[in-house]
Amino acid sequence: MAGRALGSVKRSASRGYDIIGDIHGCAHTLAALLEQMGYQKINGIYQHKRRQAVFIGDIIDRGPRIRESLHMVRDMVEHGSAQITMGNHEYNALGYCTRARPGSNRKFLREHNPRHDRLIRETLEQFEHHPHEWNEFLEWFYTLPLFLEIEHFRVVHACWDHRLIEQFKKVQGGNLIDEDFLQASAALDSFAGRVMDRLLRGTDLRLPEGLSIKGRDGFTRHFFRTKFWAENPQTYADVVFQPDPLPEDIANHPLSEAEKKKILSYPLSEPPVFVGHYWRDGRPAPLKPNVACIDYSAVKYGRLVAYRMDDERQLSADKFVWVNVPRPELPSNSQTEDSLTR
Known part of the structure; x- marks a missing residue:
């Protein structure tokens, strides 16, 4: 499968981009955000005269209108x-719905266990009476790039790892996966497995030997996700990024020199990069001058956020826009001005 051109569409000087965070089936809130940013529905498709939306992934799962969201975005x-x-x-859905090849000792690439069943349940239920559509969307997922390099900025779902991305380009000839790569990624310690885990889930670090944390979701963790944007971290608290806070004794535990070397960094000299994935809250702002997360927990009644990228080389809090997600999520034409907050 041929890769999408990495340089993307050559734009005029007046064109801008609106990078939009994890939607997770919040279709009406997405419509409200697009309309707030000046997109108009023409022949059933949202468009803007001078700008282009860039979705960060995670359109599916958890939310009330997954099928509608997928149609809007596609x-x-x-x-x-x-x-x-x-x-x-989207990657998890491909693995969950793709049978493993003979000799792999598994039926599907992503195991059908209670935890995985729970994560994809809403998606499969909403497509229960539309199986042909769901199969078409699974095929469409193969056309979704793992990363984008657009003019002077970058987009990836969870983590920009320059070394792995350059290796991936050489192996795949672009920024797309195919079924062979998907099958290979089921082995987590393979090159394909490392690429998908790093770019789509982020970096991680093992807890001090013998320790584990049982989260509020009931899942016992021996690893925690790390902030690839952290500058000169000294303790576990400086790099931890997970749903549950670390116990104080672990948080204050100093990082060893070996652990510091394992932690990926994103230098200030690199172009701005946008990620989603991390379930942030509070008022949207850059993580550092060249890193922004735009996932602000929309499906948990947080905010669906966008960053309006133009020609800047340093990111600004003033360029974030968002819509507060109402309870329950309402059609876009019933949003009040109070819920459309810059």
Whole structure:
């Protein structure tokens, strides 16, 4: 499968981009955000005269209108009014629905266990009476790039690892996976497994020997996700990024020199990069001058956030826009001005 051109569409000086965070089935809130940013629905597809949306992935799972969200986003991408990168939930769906090849000692690439069943349940339920559509979307997921390099900025779902990305380009000839790569990624210690885990889930670090944490979700963790944007971290607290806070004794535990060397960094000299994935809260702002997370927990009644990228080389809190997600999520034409907050 041929890769999408990494340089993407050559734009005029007046064109801008709107990078949009994890949607997770919040279709009406997405419509409200697009309309707030000046996109208009023309022939059923949201478009903007001078700008292009860039979706960060994780369109599916958890939310109330997954099928509607997928149709909205795919229509925009196919029309040229948007671009998109793959999220870990689209990748998980491919693995969950793809049979493993003979000799692999598994039936599906992603095991059908209670935890995985729970994560994809809403998606499969909403497509229960539309199996042909779901199969078409699974095929479409193969066309979602793992990363984008657009003019002077980058987009990836969870983590920009320059070394792995350059290796991936050489192996795949672009920024797309195919079924062979998907099958290979089921082995987590393979090159394919490392690429998908790092780019779509982020970096991680093992807890001090013998320690584990049982989270509120009931899942016992021996690893925690790390901030690839952390500058000169000294303790576990400086790099931890997970749903549950670390116990104080672990948080204050100093990082060894060997652990510091394992932690990926993103230098200030690199172009701005946008990620989703991390379930942030509070008022949207850059993580550092060249790193921004735009996932602000929309499906948990947080905010669906976008960053309006133009020609800047240093990111600004003033360029974030968002819509507060109402309870329950309402159609876009019933949003009040109070819920459309810059």
